[in-house]
Amino acid sequence: MTIASLQTPTLGGEHDFINWIKSRSSPSKRMLLGPGDDAAIVEWGIHQADCVITTDMLLEGSCFRLAEAGPIRVGRKSMAVNLSDIAAMAAKPIAAVVSIGLPRQGGRHLAERLFRGMEEVASLFGVPIVGGDTNSWKGPLVISVTILGEVTERGPVRRDGARPGDWLLxxxxxGGSILGKHLDFLPRIPEALEIHRLAPIHAMMDISDGLARDLHQICRASRCGAVLHGPSVPLTFEAQKLALETGKSALDHALSDGEDFELLIAMPEKSAQTLMAIQPLEGVLLHKIGHIIEEGVWLDPGNGEDFEPLGPLGFDHTLE
Ligand SMILES: [Mg+2]
Structure with a gap:
């Protein structure tokens, strides 16, 4: 297949809805970055600082199973997924607000345990929970967390700045986050800030919907393509374990499972080479997994075999 014959695949439900919103919203001088990235940015206060805002809603039965995970882990996850989006912008989290739709029976006890989990993760990053709202109903548990953040002197990192020649780290x-990591991960905030301090990052996001799908998001926003080098994608033990049960390969799981909450970074080759050599992050290894090209998203299977087109495998937040 030639690159020219490639169709750009649609990213589906939630992505289409965001585009619909964008087509209707009128430009605002204070909206520096609107819907579609990991977080929005608005100009704030008399000093016109960048305020980074993100929100994420977790639904019982879809994002977690309360009976299996327990409320403290669910509380942790609801805070951590939002902090992960702040990390993806290379921003510092400043404050969180929380809204919860509780079941009428046992709601108070549940709310206290959720809050303990949220507070545990928020306090690790020095983020106060400054307010919110609780309500009760007959439906399942719903948790929405919003975080406000600030950028460093190097500014925010968006997902639309990747350029051909960049390395992907x-x-x-x-892969295999369903076996536990999707509840117990730590958002990569110190790592994002340290990488941003040391090197120019062209584009970044956190891997939430699946590596292949999120790579498509960066390519679409940056109007470029990418080659992912299959043998270089680091695989979890859990991806390998799941592969034995599902019949898919561990790499398939890494490409499509999602909720890894690792960072996907595009940066100039020279800077990436330096970072790879010095490995500046404490307890976290940077991996080179591919590079940015002009057009098309491809998987290089290694061993000199032909590249294969790589679709936006992963989780689509379907809207009908
Ligand atoms: Mg994100």
């Missing part, structure tokens, strides 16, 4: 092994 990630901060850890991928």
């Amino acid at each position: 990630t901060t850890g092994a991928l």
Whole structure:
């Protein structure tokens, strides 16, 4: 297949809805970055500082199973997924607000345990929970967390700045998060800030919907393509374990499972080479997993075999 004959695949439900919102919203001088990235940025206060804002809603039965995970782990996850989006912008989290839709029976006890989990993760990063809202109903548990953050003197990192020749790096092994990591991960905030301090990052996001799908998001936003080098994608033990049960390969799991919450980074080759050589992150290894090209998203299977087109495998937040 030639590159020219490639169709750009649609990213589906939630992505289409964001585009619909974008087509309707009128430009605002204070909206520096609107919907579609890991977080939005608005100009704030008389000093016109960048305020980074992100929100994420977790639904019982879809994002977690309360009976299996327990409320403290669910509380941790609801805070950590939002902090991960702040990390993806290379920003510092400043404050969180929380809204919860609780079941009427046992709601108070549940809320206290959720809060303990949230507070545990928030306090690790010095983030106060400054307010929110609770409500109760007959439906399942719903948790929405919003975080406000600030950028460093190097500014925010968006997902639309990748350029051909950039290397693609990630901060850890991928796949099989359903076996536990999706609840127990730590957002890569110190890692994102340290990489941003040391090197120019052209584009970054956190891997939430699956490596292949999130790579498509960066390519689409940056109007470029990418080659992912299959044998270089770091695989978790869990991806390998799941592969034995599902019949898919561990790499397939790494490409499509999602909720890894590692960082996917595009940066100039020279800077990436330096970072790879010095490995500046404490306890976290940077891996080179591919590079940015002009057009098309491809998987290089290694061993000199032909590249294969790589679709946006992963989790689509379907809207009908
Ligand atoms: Mg994200």
